Amino acid sequence: MSKKHYHHGNLAEDILNRAVQIIDEGGLGALTLRGIARDLGVSHGAPNRHFKNKAALLSTLATYGWHKVLEATLRADNVDSLDPRLSLNAMGRGFLRWALHNPALFRTLHHPDVARFADDALIEAMRQFTQAISDAVAATQTIGNHPGVPLEILSIYINAVPFGAAMFLIDPFLTHYEQSEIQDMDEEILIEQLINLVVPLK
Amino acid sequence: MSKKHYHHGNLAEDILNRAVQIIDEGGLGALTLRGIARDLGVSHGAPNRHFKNKAALLSTLATYGWHKVLEATLRADNVDSLDPRLSLNAMGRGFLRWALHNPALFRTLHHPDVARFADDALIEAMRQFTQAISDAVAATQTIGNHPGVPLEILSIYINAVPFGAAMFLIDPFLTHYEQSEIQDMDEEILIEQLINLVVPLK
DNA sequence: ATGTAATGTAGTCACTGTCTACTTTGTATT
DNA sequence: AATACAAAGTAGACAGTGACTACATTACAT
Numbered sequence A, B: 001m002s003k004k005h006y007h008h009g010n011l012a013e014d015i016l017n018r019a020v021q022i023i024d025e026g027g028l029g030a031l032t033l034r035g036i037a038r039d040l041g042v043s044h045g046a047p048n049r050h051f052k053n054k055a056a057l058l059s060t061l062a063t064y065g066w067h068k069v070l071e072a073t074l075r076a077d078n079v080d081s082l083d084p085r086l087s088l089n090a091m092g093r094g095f096l097r098w099a100l101h102n103p104a105l106f107r108t109l110h111h112p113d114v115a116r117f118a119d120d121a122l123i124e125a126m127r128q129f130t131q132a133i134s135d136a137v138a139a140t141q142t143i144g145n146h147p148g149v150p151l152e153i154l155s156i157y158i159n160a161v162p163f164g165a166a167m168f169l170i171d172p173f174l175t176h177y178e179q180s181e182i183q184d185m186d187e188e189i190l191i192e193q194l195i196n197l198v199v200p201l202k
Numbered sequence C: 001a002t003g004t005a006a007t008g009t010a011g012t013c014a015c016t017g018t019c020t021a022c023t024t025t026g027t028a029t030t
Numbered sequence D: 001a002a003t004a005c006a007a008a009g010t011a012g013a014c015a016g017t018g019a020c021t022a023c024a025t026t027a028c029a030t
Helices: A011-026 A033-039 A054-074 A084-101 A103-109 A120-142 A151-169 A172-176 A187-198 B011-026 B033-039 B054-074 B084-101 B103-109 B120-142 B151-169 B172-176 B187-198
Strands: none
Touching (some): A011 A103, A054 A084, A054 A103, A084 A103, A084 A187, A120 A151, A120 B172, A151 A187, A151 B187, A172 B120, B011 B054, B054 B120, B084 B120, B084 B151
16 A cells, blocks of 8 residues: 555555445446556556456456345345245345445446456356345245246346335435435335335235 | 538437447447447537537437336336226336337436436436326225335335346346246246236236 | 566557537528 | 528547556565
């Protein structure tokens, strides 16, 4: 970190952290390699030693994000419950909570210009996530939930709710939308009510 | 269109159409004002006469998209049904069908870098859409659907399903995902099964 | 200790968005 | 019909960006 050293130390990680901050503050459009380099007090070409190009940086960021969101989804309270419904409900809450707390990373996850240049690591991270959701959904089907619905379709449905809800809730549009009562709501209650709609605990 | 004329005719509209094509082909990252100008055989500064800047072009595109998706949502078969559930179900199908057929425009709708610089027209278009959904959801509540759930939360839930599902289904990631049976499915059946999950016709 | 690979620097290039001054053309007014 | 004016397009310039190159510094394995 000290400016006296020629070598930076762990520039790659600092670049990623700074990238998350910038996206949080100004969106993906505000992200520039040269801007990051300036912020870290390093020459404009330095980031190229750690990321082949801008797409590679975004891809790394998205891969990191998928790992994080999977972790948040699987480590939430009650995920380990023996009741598949309670477990899946907990996963949904963990997912939505993480998305609301990490809007910048969340937005990179499904960003089309990121997925378009996805490398193998990113594809594998995405696959792991969808697999985890699919497994949990399959478990609820074994106890009678939504019988007859193809697993892949049911998984899309279950996944779409926290994803679509988060997309809407972190949309800058909401800021312009005055009548909303949601901004005053307790976050946990909001999460609970939304997830209970898609995975009822009856 | 003839190259012999100094004035182009209706350049603004042609710019928008070409922009949609470019986003369809190469994503939002492939969209450049100069590229559009080249494609239309016009000087690089010409688009500035019709759009103050790139953000204004994207904003116009998004506004147009919101109008289109609202139209597709409200004009689908059975939307006029007297049964609020059947009507809302039809709206969901109309929405999802449109999104799958217009991935480029759909992606601009909630693109954070677009909403961030939203002008009044865009905000109003968004508001009209959410209002239409909210009204239809409220109608289903009057006949006993999801009693006790706050309307705004229920609306987010209802909206999240076709939105999140479309987001996933048009994700370039799916291309890398071999085991998927979804790509071989009939689109209408896919739409029907997904929407029936969130708005059951019992 | 030393040489080699990793890491950072400085310079350059094409491309982009945006601005300005200028040119051409459609149209309303007389 | 002539003409003035606004709308629309052109050409040139500028700074910022991503990416590449050649070069400098440093860490580390041998």
